[in-house]
Amino acid sequence: MAGLERVNRQLFPLRDISAVAELFRDEIEKSPDPDLSLLSIVVGAVENSLTCNRSPVLREVQGEGEDAAGGDFEIEFHIVDALYSKFRSTILGSVDLSCYGDSKFATRELVKKVSDVIWNSLSRSYYKDRAHLQSIYSYLTGNKLDCFGVALAVVAGCQVLGFNDVHLALSEDHAWVVFGENGAETSEVTWHGKGNEDKRGQPIGTGVGSLSWLYVNGQPVVCDRYMEVASLVSSVNPSFNMTTDIKEVADIQQQLMWLLYDQGHLEKYPMALGNLGDLEEINPTPGRPSCQELFSQAVDASRKYYSNKHVYPYTYQGGYFFRHKMYKEALESWANAADVLREYNYSRDDEELYKELMEIANELIPHIMKAVGSGIDAHSILKDPECFAHLLRLYDGICQWEEGSVTPVLHIGWAKPLVNTIAKFDASVRAQLVIDLQDEQEEEASSMKEERVSVKSGSEESSSGERKSEEQTNDRGDSLNNNNYSKTPDADST
């Protein structure tokens, strides 16, 4: 029975959050196969009516996290019915299933055909990065979708055709599908980035391209139906404009996210946990886990399910600590993010992540240096060797990201803030930098040595009672004399 016959028509017209939540709850709790097009149409209609059809006289509120009054919405059943039927007839009318064999599993050709149907019905030219283009409501009423929306629509289209083996696969900046027995096949179904030829119909490469962050090293979030519902809820966008969110939309998104959280459908979805953390930071729900706990759960999910190959959980967490002036914790989260990067080669497809790291290194950290320089320094960051170690680990991770990549990462724009930042740390802290040289195998000894960096924390220093003995320093000094790390830099030597 298709979604609409199942839906409780008493809920319509949908006029408030509880009605929308009830409809989602029915679909998630009572159906073995929640109807993606129905849910995307409903939540897209609500988002559209509250963010796009706004009276221009609406009070524009400035300032952090201020929400505009969203006013009311009223989603009529016959509108949802008409759109739902339009999507189904578009898909069923464009795909002649007899051309695709009689397997109960989708084929690459079938997936490509559904992607073509969506692709060829999009408006010729529109601003692809605009907000509110992620839902099937947007596709049906405006023939516009963003790159995530195309992927979701393809999965929803395959659901209409009865191919429940086709599922959404998500990296931190791209989406594709898995299909076939045990979801063993993959296919591109949408575009990525600007000015890149789309690779629709092709399997996800296992070659050098798959070493980039864009494909998270073979550790994407592979969704089941419920996680696909989580992705469409997570992609709800409460923005009215650059400075204003519509509170009702954020409230609906937050409630739906908790509904999915309680059913365990965010467990393996770090970015959805991060998004819920952002919503909770702005508007905490009494009795629920704190946003800090949610950011920590996102980190745990990446470590537990994706071999710690996702970067964003640490940047969600670092951003939170930064906003709350917990600068030492922020530096640690960002250093942990950089540790993830080490495994990747930087590619031109990784621009979104590059921008994130640029902001952290060249805006947020200099902001911290200014803040603590002017005395707001709860942890006395500049005297804390562990903070210095986090900073070096962050930069070293970025350097290792660059190593082996065809595209360079760092340039003078990075070096200036770095030098200023290092110079802000106390000379006594910098002097505690200890480089442990560990010889690799004999044959590599001359060319490459693995260097382990540690910064002795004050406590260790005090426990040993004195700095490394002279001969120890001399021993290391000799092997490192071509490396200025070993010298004890005095205050103005850097």
Ligand SMILES: CC1(C)CN=C(N2CCN(c3ncnc4sc(CCF)cc34)CC2)S1
């Ligand atoms: C720490 C941050 C900079 C804040 N917001 C971030 N994001 C916001 C929400 N994002 C997401 N949230 C849920 N699911 C997905 S699937 C996907 C790849 C394109 F399909 C992106 C994304 C992307 C990342 S990362």
